Amino acid sequence: MATLHMLSHSPFSDSRLVSCLRLLGPGDGLLLTGDATYALQPGSAQLQALGLMPDTIALFALEEDLQARAIAAPPRVQVVDYPAFVELCATFAKVNSWL
Numbered sequence: 717m718a719t720l721h722m723l724s725h726s727p728f729s730d731s732r733l734v735s736c737l738r739l740l741g742p743g744d745g746l747l748l749t750g751d752a753t754y755a756l757q758p759g760s761a762q763l764q765a766l767g768l769m770p771d772t773i774a775l776f777a778l779e780e781d782l783q784a785r786a787i788a789a790p791p792r793v794q795v796v797d798y799p800a801f802v803e804l805c806a807t808f809a810k811v812n813s814w815l
């Protein structure tokens with residue numbers, strides 16, 4: 717079953733991003749919200765790790781959170797607004813929020 721994994725905490729404050737990346741499987745998706753969007757900062761080790769994910773794993777970021785932090789999404793990232801966020805949750809079989 718494909719799972720949408722949602723991260724909202726800064727990748728610089730704990731190891732949730734690393735733990736999540738280890739559990740992602742083919743067909744899964746990863747949605748970065750809130751401070752988790754800092755993982756998309758150019759030149760960061762976190763962005764490099766996200767770039768190593770297989771193409772079978774979709775990568776999303778919430779548009780409002782990117783704008784609030786003045787972060788530009790790299791080409792691999794699908795930027796979503798709130799209606800698309802809700803749609804994503806309904807599209808995947810399971811949703812796992814990394815609290």
